[in-house]
Amino acid sequence: AQTVTQSQPEMSVQEAETVTLSCTYDTSESDYYLFWYKQPPSRQMILVIRQEAYKQQNATENRFSVNFQKAAKSFSLKISDSQLGDAAMYFCAYRGGSNYKLTFGKGTLLTVNP
Amino acid sequence: GAGVSQSPRYKVAKRGQDVALRCDPISGHVSLFWYQQALGQGPEFLTYFQNEAQLDKSGLPSDRFFAERPEGSVSTLKIQRTQQEDSAVYLCASSLLQGPSSSQYFGPGTRLTVL
Numbered sequence: 001a002q003t004v005t006q007s008q009p010e011m012s013v014q015e016a017e018t019v020t021l022s023c024t025y026d027t028s029e030s031d032y033y034l035f036w037y038k039q040p041p042s043r044q045m046i047l048v049i050r051q052e053a054y055k056q057q058n059a060t061e062n063r064f065s066v067n068f069q070k071a072a073k074s075f076s077l078k079i080s081d082s083q084l085g086d087a088a089m090y091f092c093a094y095r096g097g098s099n100y101k102l103t104f105g106k107g108t109l110l111t112v113n114p
Numbered sequence: 115g116a117g118v119s120q121s122p123r124y125k126v127a128k129r130g131q132d133v134a135l136r137c138d139p140i141s142g143h144v145s146l147f148w149y150q151q152a153l154g155q156g157p158e159f160l161t162y163f164q165n166e167a168q169l170d171k172s173g174l175p176s177d178r179f180f181a182e183r184p185e186g187s188v189s190t191l192k193i194q195r196t197q198q199e200d201s202a203v204y205l206c207a208s209s210l211l212q213g214p215s216s217s218q219y220f221g222p223g224t225r226l227t228v229l
Binding site (some may be wrong): 037 | 162207
């Protein structure tokens with residue numbers, strides 16, 4: 001079974017600074033997808049960024065980028081120029097290439113200090 | 115609609131009561147998922163529909179949990195004889211296509227509290 005580990009229960013960053021959230025996963029599949037979701041206190045889960053395992057290039061969405069290390073099974077999220085609105089719980093998720101359900105990590109609570 | 119909607123947003127039930135949670139997916143989305151999120155945890159998969167067909171219900175915790183999507187659009191998650199351990203946020207997600215490359219979009223969830 002696939003597992004997703006987020007080793008940082010909480011992180012904090014100063015406004016305008018950069019922060020990196022860690023995620024590792026375990027799988028025997030070669031084809032899969034990785035996601036970062038943001039869950040603000042209002043609870044709506046928002047898709048931040050996704051990465052296809054077959055793509056070597058790291059995904060980027062505005063201030064959000066990932067560092068995908070396939071051999072190390074690592075998928076970290078970098079948030080640049082942090083904003084107060086980035087404060088939320090961040091979940092890393094895995095989806096197998098022959099599967100449809102998401103497997104989530106336990107999340108990292110990000111605090112942004114003004 | 116613009117996004118996935120769920121109702122009610124909050125539900126308090128006495129132990130032993132039956133509850134029904136509703137999910138309205140994004141219009142035209144083929145796939146629909148239910149997840150359960152315990153306090154301080156990541157969501158865990160419950161069940162999956164492709165149109166009206168329930169293709170996977172392996173995550174349902176017990177036979178007290180039942181889900182349906184009779185017309186391939188709105189879905190209902192029903193929990194019979196609720197127990198305190200059923201207290202959680204129930205999230206619904208939908209995706210446009212059935213393949214794993216199609217991203218899932220989540221609703222706001224229903225917070226169920228069983229007293």
